[in-house]
Amino acid sequence: MTAAICDPGRVRARTAVRIACAAPDRELLLVEWLNALIYEMATRGMIFGRFDVIIDDHQLQAIAWGEALDRERHRPAAEAKGATYTALEVGRRDDGRWTAACVVDV
């Protein structure tokens, strides 16, 4: 999602924000998590680039690392309005790795 807004390589992990959310299933949890990030970005004027996430029984605890949005340095192209349920998929691939995807409206 950060890549939809700006070049993630330009985001420094200077400030930590704690985020917690929950949902009845893992797909809905992905949307909740992204929407929690969107809310924090919008109200704190921040952009995030690193995330420590623990999920236990559809409860998510996270620390999002980032910094104040700097329009000159980050050159943000679009703001995220909200995470959608479109193309929403969370699952484990054959090689054991997890993938999580949905469309974010910008």
Place this chain on the structure above:
Amino acid sequence: MDTRRLERTGSFEWRIAPFGDMRVPAVIFADEGLIQGMDEKVFEQITNVARLPGIVKAAYAMPDAHWGYGFPIGGVAAFDPEAGGVVSAGGVGFDISCGVRCMPSGLGRAAIEARQAELADALFAEIPAGVGSHGEITLSDEETTAMLSGGAAWALSRGYGREADLERIEERGCMPGASPEVVSERARRRQRREMGTLGSGNHYLEVQEVTAVHDAKAAAAFGLEPGEVVVSIHCGSRGLGHQIGTEFLRDMVLAAPDHDIALVDRELACAPIRSKLGERYLGAMRAAINCALANRQIIGHLTRKVFRRFFPEADLPLLFDVSHNTCKAERHRTDGQRREVYVHRKGATRAFGPDHPSLPAGLRTVGQPVLIGGTMGTASYVLVGAAGNERRGFSSACHGAGRRMSRHQARRTWRGRALVDELAARGIAIRSPSDRGVAEEAPGAYKDVVEVVEAAEMAGLARRVARLEPIICIKG
């Protein structure tokens, strides 16, 4: 889209007969070329809409229809509350009451060209645009409540604009039935510093020239003359609307089983109009409509302030302000009876024809102005609602050119800086905080707006009045 899956019922009208559990047919207004260019997803999405409870007559897709979330962008559907009809947060979208306002300046192109760069810089400096921009207003909670109830009338009472503006705004600038008390703390917080801001993405402020008049009588009634310069503003309800959309989409997904609604697509999340959740959403969504109306009213005022510095004689009266992401209770004739239905227009514009009682006196005999946002390199249009269009999509029309390419694909195809230079060479001054944002909004990423508005006219939805071409574009 494969036309073999459709039944052609007119030169610009295509029908999908009900199959499976569709309750009504789906109808697409477009010519053959536009249909062929439409994503197959439009077929899937518009037929999914036709499955929703209480839908009336048909699910409609406008000529600019493209893949959306749940509903296609360019989708129109009406629901009967007395037949279990639903209201859908996905059917309105995240950017509630996103819309366009247009203000004729009385100036000619030469006047603008003489001061084009200065004017572009001044507009870019005065009107906050892009991610992370803030307005001059910081809303207290009390002021937020007043704004959510009052809409553009609230903005006027705080010194933004003039009394005459209100009658040129849908709902006369204030959407009735808003419930500020159901708007969450989080939605309010997202809006605290966002009043009077354009936002990003496809939002813009453009200074445009009337380069063609297609209907002299309607143009005269709208105060538009060939060669005249107008200002068009495209934006919506900002963070507040996005947050309301987010919260109610989730609430409607979770509550669907309680309402016995089986969702074929979670993004079609909806609740019965006659349910607590449905009523709460309608109250919050109407409050967000007021937020959008207030936002555009403030930006209109800021625009006039800038123009006055350069052209003291420029008055910039409001031609009209119209939204294209809404759900509104309207009376329409269905099954031989006039009754109240809840019309969802997602990326579609209300387009009342002549003599509609809601139109102000100066527009009543002509019809409602329909403002079509094009691209920064092609054209936008002013249309007018066509007589008799009530039976074709509940008096609705298209809203823009419609994307034909994703942002990602556009970014890989064009370079923002090169586009800005290329447009400058054609006499169009672009100001944007983001080159990448410009690339994502490249004119070539959109369908041909001319084909779209011609199809809207030929389908009997709205007639062309004037073509507008950009001179300055402030891109969010």
